[in-house]
Amino acid sequence: MGGFPILSVIIFFPIIAGIGLTLFNRSKETAIKSAALVISLLNFLFTLQMLNHFDKTTSSMQFVERRSWIPAMDINYFVGIDGISVLMIMLSALITILCILISWYAIHDKIKEFYVGLLLVEGAMIGVFCSLDLFVFYIFWEAMLIPMFLLIGVWGGANRRYAAIKFFLYTLVGSVLMLVGIILLYEFTGTFDLLKLMSINLPYKLQLVLFWAFFAAFAVKVPMFPLHTWLPDAHTEAPTAGSVLLAAILIKMGAYGFLRFSLPICPAASIAMTPIMLVLSVIAIIYGGLICLIQTDIKRLIAYSSVSHMGFVTLGIFALNTQGVEGGLLQMINHGIITGALFLCIGLIYERTHTRQIKDYGGLAKFTPVYAGIFLVFTFAAIGLPGTNGFVGEFLVILGGFKANRPAGIMAATGIIIGAAYMLWLYLKVFFAVPNEALSVHKDLSKRELLTLLPLLFLVFYVGLYPNSILSYMHQSVSDLLIHINMNDDTQAMSLLHRFYSIF
Amino acid sequence: MIFPDLNPMMPELIMTALGLLLLVFELFVKEKTNIVLVALFGIAFAYFFLGYSSGATFHGMFIADSYSRFFKYIFLICLTLSMLLSIKYLEIEKSLFGEYYILLVFATLGMMIMASSGDLILLYLGLELMALSTYILAGFLRNSEKSTEAAIKYFLMGAFSSALLLYGITLMYGLTGTTDIRAISLYLSSNQLSQNYTLMLAVVFFIAAFGFKIAAVPFHMWAPDVYEGAPTSVTAFMSVGPKAAGFAVLGRVFLMSFATMHFEWSIILSVIAILTMAAGNIIALSQTNIKRMLAYSAISHAGYALLGMVPGNAFALSGMLNYLFIYTFMNIGAFSIIIMLRSEGFSGEDISDYKGLSKTHPFVSLIMLIFMFSLTGIPPTAGFIGKFYLFSALIDAGYVPLAILALLFSVISAFFYLRIVMYMYMNDSNSEVSLSLSPALGLVIFATVIMVLYIGVFPQHFIAYARSAILSI
Numbered sequence: 001m002g003g004f005p006i007l008s009v010i011i012f013f014p015i016i017a018g019i020g021l022t023l024f025n026r027s028k029e030t031a032i033k034s035a036a037l038v039i040s041l042l043n044f045l046f047t048l049q050m051l052n053h054f055d056k057t058t059s060s061m062q063f064v065e066r067r068s069w070i071p072a073m074d075i076n077y078f079v080g081i082d083g084i085s086v087l088m089i090m091l092s093a094l095i096t097i098l099c100i101l102i103s104w105y106a107i108h109d110k111i112k113e114f115y116v117g118l119l120l121v122e123g124a125m126i127g128v129f130c131s132l133d134l135f136v137f138y139i140f141w142e143a144m145l146i147p148m149f150l151l152i153g154v155w156g157g158a159n160r161r162y163a164a165i166k167f168f169l170y171t172l173v174g175s176v177l178m179l180v181g182i183i184l185l186y187e188f189t190g191t192f193d194l195l196k197l198m199s200i201n202l203p204y205k206l207q208l209v210l211f212w213a214f215f216a217a218f219a220v221k222v223p224m225f226p227l228h229t230w231l232p233d234a235h236t237e238a239p240t241a242g243s244v245l246l247a248a249i250l251i252k253m254g255a256y257g258f259l260r261f262s263l264p265i266c267p268a269a270s271i272a273m274t275p276i277m278l279v280l281s282v283i284a285i286i287y288g289g290l291i292c293l294i295q296t297d298i299k300r301l302i303a304y305s306s307v308s309h310m311g312f313v314t315l316g317i318f319a320l321n322t323q324g325v326e327g328g329l330l331q332m333i334n335h336g337i338i339t340g341a342l343f344l345c346i347g348l349i350y351e352r353t354h355t356r357q358i359k360d361y362g363g364l365a366k367f368t369p370v371y372a373g374i375f376l377v378f379t380f381a382a383i384g385l386p387g388t389n390g391f392v393g394e395f396l397v398i399l400g401g402f403k404a405n406r407p408a409g410i411m412a413a414t415g416i417i418i419g420a421a422y423m424l425w426l427y428l429k430v431f432f433a434v435p436n437e438a439l440s441v442h443k444d445l446s447k448r449e450l451l452t453l454l455p456l457l458f459l460v461f462y463v464g465l466y467p468n469s470i471l472s473y474m475h476q477s478v479s480d481l482l483i484h485i486n487m488n489d490d491t492q493a494m495s496l497l498h499r500f501y502s503i504f
Numbered sequence: 505m506i507f508p509d510l511n512p513m514m515p516e517l518i519m520t521a522l523g524l525l526l527l528v529f530e531l532f533v534k535e536k537t538n539i540v541l542v543a544l545f546g547i548a549f550a551y552f553f554l555g556y557s558s559g560a561t562f563h564g565m566f567i568a569d570s571y572s573r574f575f576k577y578i579f580l581i582c583l584t585l586s587m588l589l590s591i592k593y594l595e596i597e598k599s600l601f602g603e604y605y606i607l608l609v610f611a612t613l614g615m616m617i618m619a620s621s622g623d624l625i626l627l628y629l630g631l632e633l634m635a636l637s638t639y640i641l642a643g644f645l646r647n648s649e650k651s652t653e654a655a656i657k658y659f660l661m662g663a664f665s666s667a668l669l670l671y672g673i674t675l676m677y678g679l680t681g682t683t684d685i686r687a688i689s690l691y692l693s694s695n696q697l698s699q700n701y702t703l704m705l706a707v708v709f710f711i712a713a714f715g716f717k718i719a720a721v722p723f724h725m726w727a728p729d730v731y732e733g734a735p736t737s738v739t740a741f742m743s744v745g746p747k748a749a750g751f752a753v754l755g756r757v758f759l760m761s762f763a764t765m766h767f768e769w770s771i772i773l774s775v776i777a778i779l780t781m782a783a784g785n786i787i788a789l790s791q792t793n794i795k796r797m798l799a800y801s802a803i804s805h806a807g808y809a810l811l812g813m814v815p816g817n818a819f820a821l822s823g824m825l826n827y828l829f830i831y832t833f834m835n836i837g838a839f840s841i842i843i844m845l846r847s848e849g850f851s852g853e854d855i856s857d858y859k860g861l862s863k864t865h866p867f868v869s870l871i872m873l874i875f876m877f878s879l880t881g882i883p884p885t886a887g888f889i890g891k892f893y894l895f896s897a898l899i900d901a902g903y904v905p906l907a908i909l910a911l912l913f914s915v916i917s918a919f920f921y922l923r924i925v926m927y928m929y930m931n932d933s934n935s936e937v938s939l940s941l942s943p944a945l946g947l948v949i950f951a952t953v954i955m956v957l958y959i960g961v962f963p964q965h966f967i968a969y970a971r972s973a974i975l976s977i
Contacts, residue, residue, distance in 0.1 A: 072967045073896065113866070139883040146877055149922070153930045154862075161930050165922060172882075172918055176911035179892070183899045183907070 006050045007063050007079045010089065011127045014043050014096070018119030021112065029111050036115035037100050040122065044093040054086055056472055059480035061132060061195070070135075075192050078133035083477035084259055084329060085129040087470060088252060091336045092129065094455060095248045096122040099241035101452040102344050106240055106351050107155055114155055117147040118241060125249050129256065134182045134192040137261075141217070141253070142175055148242070148250070155239040163230075163237035170230040174220035181213025185265070198264045198484065207269035214262045215273075221254030222310050225284045235303035236356075240347025243299065247306050248340035252332045255313045259329070259481070263317075267485040270318075277318040278401075278408045284311030286411060289418035293425070297356045301426055302342050305382065308419060309335045315412055316397035320485065324400020325478045326471060331393030333470055334463065338381045338390055341456040345375050348449050352442040358426070363435025368444040372431045374453055379427045381460045383420040389463035508561045512568035514553040515576060516616050522546030523609040530602030539605045540587050540944075546609075551580050564684055565623035569976035574825055574969070575619040575752040578832050579745055583612040585836045585948050586741035592942035593737045593843050599645055608741065611637035615749035619756075624673045624683040627753055631669070631717070634749060635662050638742055642734040654733025661726045665716035672709030675702055676761070688761040696764075707762055707769050711776070714757075717750030718806045719799075721779040731799030732853075736846060739795060740839035743802045748828045751809055755821055758813065759977055766816045774814045774906060780807030781913040788920045794842055794855050797920060798835070801879060804917060805831055811910055812894050815901030818974050823894035826970035830878075830890040830959055837952030838875040840945060841868060847940045858924055860933025868939060869928040871953050876921040878956045881914045886959035893967060 017039040024032050055062060061080030069077045081089065099118055107114045124147070127140035145168055153164030186192055189200055202210070220227045231251070235243050263270050288308030295301035313335065316328025348371065349364070350356055365372035381388035384395075394416060402409030445453075463470055510517065525546070526539055533539060554576055560567045587605060594600045614634030621627035639662060643655025677683050679702050680691040692703070712723060719727040731739045762769055784804025791797035809831070812824025845852030862869040878887035891914060898907045959966055 070964045070967060072964070072971055073893075110862070113862075139888075142883045142888070146873075146882060150925075150929060153926060161926055164930070165919065165926065168922065169915060169918060172915050173912070176915055177908070179895070180899065180904065180908050180911060183892075183896050184904065186896065187900045 005065050006046065007065055007081065007130045010043055010046050010050065010093070011079070011123055011130060013046070013123075014039060014119040014126075015123035018116045018123070021116050021119065024112060026112055032112050032115055033100070033104060036119060037097070039119060040093070040097045040100050043122070044097055047090055047093040050081075051086065051090060054081075054473070056083070057476060059083065059476040064132075073135075073186070073192075074190065075135045076133050077136060078193060079127075079130040079136070080132045081130055083474040084256070084481075087329070087333050087473055088129045088249070088256060089126050091252075091333055092122060092125045092249050095244060095336065095340055098340070098344060098452050098455065099244050101448060102244070102347055103239065103241045104448060106347065110154060114151070114239075114241075117151050118245075120147040121151070121245055125245075125253070128253055132194045134185065134194060134197075134261070136192075138175070138179060138182060141178075142172075144250070145171055145175075148245070151242040151245075152234055152238045156237040156242065157239075158237070159233065160237040163233035167230050167234040170220055170227070171217075174217035174227070177213050178217035181210045181216075184213070185210055194261070194264070202266065204268050207266035208272070211262055211266040211269040211273055214257065214266075218254040218257040218262065219280075221257070222251055222314060223254070223307060224280050224310075224314060225287060225307070228284070228288070228307050231307060232300050232303045235306065235343075236297060236299045240343060240350070243303075243343040243347070244340045247303070247343055248336040251306060251310055252313075252336060255310065255317060255328065255332055258314070258317055259325070263481060263485055270485065271320065274318050274320060274404070277314060278405055281311045281315035281318065282408050282411045282415075284308060285315065285415035286311075286418065289415050289422065292422035293418070295422075296358055298346050298358055298361075298426065298430065299343070299350075299356050301358075301422065302339060302346065305419070305422065306335070306339055308415060309339065309382075311415070312394055312397045312412065315401050315408065319397070319400035319404035320482065321400050321403050322478060322482060323396050324404060325482065326474055327393055327396025327398075327400050329474050329478065330389075330463075330467065330470055331397055334381070334389040334393040337456050337459050337463070338378055341378045341453060341460075342375075342382065344452060344456070345371070345378065348445070349442075353439065358429050361430040361436060361439065362433045363431070364439055365431040366435050367440050367442060370444050370450070374445075374457060375431065376427065377457060377460060379423045381464070382423050384416055387464050388460050389467070390460075392464060392467040508563075509559065510561065512557045512559040512561050512620075513566060514557040515550040516613060516620070518546060518550040518553060519609060519613040519616065522550070523606055523613060526602070526606045526609060530606065533602070536600050536602045537591050539602050540591060543587060543605050543609060544584065547580055547584055551577075554580070560622060562626075564686065565626050566617075566620050567622040568620050570973045571756070571976050572616075572619040572752070574829075574973035575748060576616050578748045578829055579612050579615045579619070582741060582745045582748070582832055582836065583608060585840075585952065586737055586745075588944040588948045589740055589836070589840055589843055590735075590737040591944045592940055593735065593846065596846055596848060596940060597645055597735060599735070601644075604641070604644060607637045607641050611641065611741070612745065615745055615752075618749045619752040621753065621756070622685050624676065624685065624688075624757075627757070628666070628669060628673060631749075631753070632666060634746055635666065638738075638746060641738045642730055642742070644735050644738060648733070650733035651735065652733075654730040657726050657733075658730045661716065665713045665723070668709045668716075669713035672706045672713060675706040675709065679703060679706065685757060685760050689763055692761065692764050703762075703765065704768065707765060708772070710757060710762075711769065711772060714750050714754045715776060718747050718754070718810070719803050720776050720806050720810060721783045721803070724780065724783065724803050727803055728796050728799040731802070732793055732796045736795065736839060736843050739799075740836050740843075743798070743835050743839070744832045747802070747806060748832070751813075751824060751828055754813060755824065756977065759816060759821065763816075770814045770816055773810060774903070777807045777810040777814065778906070778909060780804065780810060781910060782807075785913045785916045785920075788917070791920070792855055793853050794858070794924070795853055797855065798838060798842070801917065801921070802835065804913065805835075805879075808891065808894060808910060808914075811898055811903075811906060814903060814906065815898065817897075817901060818971075818977075819900055820894075820897040821974045821977065822967075822970040823897035825973055826967060827890040827894050829966065829970065830886040830956075833952045833955040833959070834875055834878045834885075834887055837949065837956060838872070838879065840948045840952065841872045841875065844868060844939045844941060844945060844949075845937060847938050850937070852937065855924060855927060856934065857937060858927040859931040861928040861937065863933060864937060865939055871949060872928060873925050874953055874956060876925050878960070880918045880921045882918075884957070884960045886956045886963070889960055889963040889967075893963075893970075
């Protein structure tokens with residue numbers, strides 16, 4: 001472990017630099033914004049350098065750092081990444097830059113605190129994806145709540161206080177139940193170390209308890225039906241950057257948690273609980289999609305679409321086969337790109353018109369053609385049009401879902417149709433249809449705004465046409481994960497009872 | 505006759521001498537804040553000697569071991585911080601009497617005696633010394649109705665609880681023929697008196713008396729009124745010191761004398777703990793006075809700490825100690841911010857006074873935010889470490905439903921703690937609030953917030969220290 005501690009750098013550099021940002025004089029707004037931008041760009045460069053040295057051929061943890069933290073309870077500061085986490089970290093770093101750019105003129109007061117909050121969230125997010133020690137993971141998972149709560153509650157929309165406290169309390173309940181699970185695991189095994197825990201064969205009953213404890217936290221985060229009701233409020237009321245962070249990264253943490261913790265530590269329980277998870281995923285896909293059809297608020301519509309898209313992710317993960325898991329993981333990245341882009345777009349137009357109601361729009365394509373064109377690309381990506389990244393992810397997920405459970409796969413495919421319905425309907429209502437002359441005053445995209453959307457635009461096509469650029473990173477880790485799960489179980493055809501007794 | 509060894513008692517003797525010295529000194533000094541300087545010197549002395557005094561004296565009546573040393577550190581820290589807090593506050597309240605500091609010193613002396621008591625009578629002595637001093641301190645604002653009411657309420661209920669304690673002690677004496685804690689435990693275990701009804705009755709009396717001191721339900725009724733009415737700096741002191749002292753004696757008496765009855769009293773204590781957490785957290789939701797809200801929050805924190813007594817093993821007890829240590833800093837820190845809002849003619853006690861504080865005083869709001877999140881138990885603050893370690897001990901002993909309940913109650917608490925944060929950051933201010941800052945107050949705030957953050961990120965040493973402290977029990 002003599003290598004350069006790159007992971008600690010990308011975790012703590014935004015945090016410490018963000019705290020350092022507080023020393024700036026409140027009035028020097030441009031300086032603060034530029035400094036935040038530079039910090040996030042630097043962090044992204046660090047992550048690129050890390051990606052450069054990433055070894056795709058192995059599934060073992062890389063850039064590992066391990067330092068004793070609380071010896072009395074065998075807690076270590078243990079971080080490392082593999083194919084699953086490296087993609088999420090890259091996405092986090094990129095999205096943060098875009099968030100800073102989009103908020104340049106959108107935030108008017110307490111500017112310094114806003115950018116400090118953004119950077120703190122970035123550090124905590126990357127920390128979550130790097131942690132290999134359950135205690136460290138929990139610390140970052142919870143710590144992220146504080147700046148996010150403030151971001152929603154201070155700079156958000158009209159109903160922000162309600163949304164912020166709802167978000168906080170909902171996530172907190174899930175997290176403390178997960179904490180009980182983590183402590184139970186520690187009492188049983190004597191360690192918080194993920195790698196050690198993966199090698200221990202836990203009794204089935206304990207696995208079941210742990211699975212549901214972790215489920216409490218991850219299902220709230222994803223969010224899975226029926227724990228999804230915080231999401232529309234939080235996404236809608238948050239400022240643009242907050243919505244982007246929430247949709248692009250934060251909800252992925254829940255799915256990441258399933259992949260990183262639930263499946264490896266509780267394999268038998270995960271396999272046994274697959275039917276429930278598939279049912280919840282399909283409900284999320286279809287129900288989430290149907291709700292979108294009746295929305296009047298653009299942001300709320302996209303928020304509910306996130307519920308639907310994350311249903312695809314969990315469907316893929318709990319299909320428990322290569323296509324499914326890789327599809328779910330890819331869809332995590334894709335959804336981050338697509339929905340992040342959609343929220344960025346909505347934020348742009350909101351800055352101009354100060355309304356999110358669909359009825360106030362119409363014929364926007366006439367007045368802001370460039371914007372309309374870019375929005376169209378992201379709409380197609382959300383629908384899953386071949387050529388865009390959305391198609392590859394959803395295709396793999398449905399493929400995996402079909403293999404696991406044919407009805408689930410069929411219903412998920414139906415969900416795609418619903419997705420096309422609400423997205424196209426939204427686009428129609430906002431950009432085409434009868435032009436609303438009140439919109440003619442608004443200018444098209446500025447250079448800064450174009451610059452913000454360009455990376456995501458590029459990625460939509462790059463991943464859509466060359467998906468192996470992303471998939472190549474996950475092959476090794478996903479295959480080893482699936483081998484690990486199936487090592488404790490012969491085939492999925494074994495009945496539940498047979499599996500239960502075979503453990504003892 | 506051999507003169508008892510005074511070495512283990514050095515800190516207490518220093519504090520006694522300090523108190524008496526200050527009594528005389530106070531007569532001659534015009535600038536009352538000089539008393540604080542002298543007092544701080546004396547406290548530093550006591551602090552220094554604390555590391556070197558250990559052993560038992562007076563035939564085992566007075567025990568100075570690592571357990572009592574841990575608590576005495578808490579008491580002395582609490583005393584120092586409260587003294588520094590009071591300077592500016594008393595000025596504003598126009599109650600700058602030197603007796604205030606003297607009473608604080610004597611109260612701390614009482615607490616230190618309680619922590620070191622190996623005999624029930626000495627315990628009672630320490631408890632009364634602490635209690636009487638705090639009764640007067642609670643009523644220190646002579647012209648305030650609330651303060652006087654607080655003092656009377658505290659005195660009456662305290663007198664009742666002391667009477668109950670005495671009754672319990674006499675029952676124990678009648679049963680065992682001794683008031684020495686260790687001798688009692690030997691007697692009870694050798695005579696197998698676990699199912700004795702008199703013993704059960706005595707245990708109940710002890711629980712009632714100690715429960716009053718730590719403000720556990722259903723002995724908590726005095727706390728909101730007393731905390732609200734007393735001067736805020738006294739409330740800060742009371743919410744930490746006497747509570748910690750109550751836990752110190754609870755630990756010693758119950759884990760030593762009543763060790764044989766662990767099953768019975770652990771059930772009682774767990775019920776009381778659940779009720780305490782429930783009452784504290786739920787009633788706090790509707791409070792509009794911040795001192796009252798923090799009173800109920802203190803009640804709920806007593807509930808969490810009480811859970812550390814339930815398993816009756818070393819791990820859980822060290823969790824309780826650790827929690828109390830962390831609680832000292834969080835709570836005094838929160839109260840110091842409240843004191844800052846008290847200025848000439850403006851009481852600043854209503855939670856709506858915090859609206860928009862982040863606009864006018866961003867740094868203070870940030871510090872209050874840290875304390876509020878720490879009280880809720882969110883990483884990376886010390887409050888989380890305290891709860892985590894305590895609940896780990898609880899789950900380790902097998903009390904998983906209790907731990908889940910406690911965690912869910914702390915989620916409930918998030919609402920009223922975050923309400924303050926929301927008022928500060930997400931609302932606009934009604935009026936311009938001016939803060940009264942003084943160097944001493946700034947020092948207290950600085951010390952407490954640094955400790956809260958430091959323990960949150962580097963808890964190793966504190967956890968290790970709590971673990972080593974309980975070895976003597």
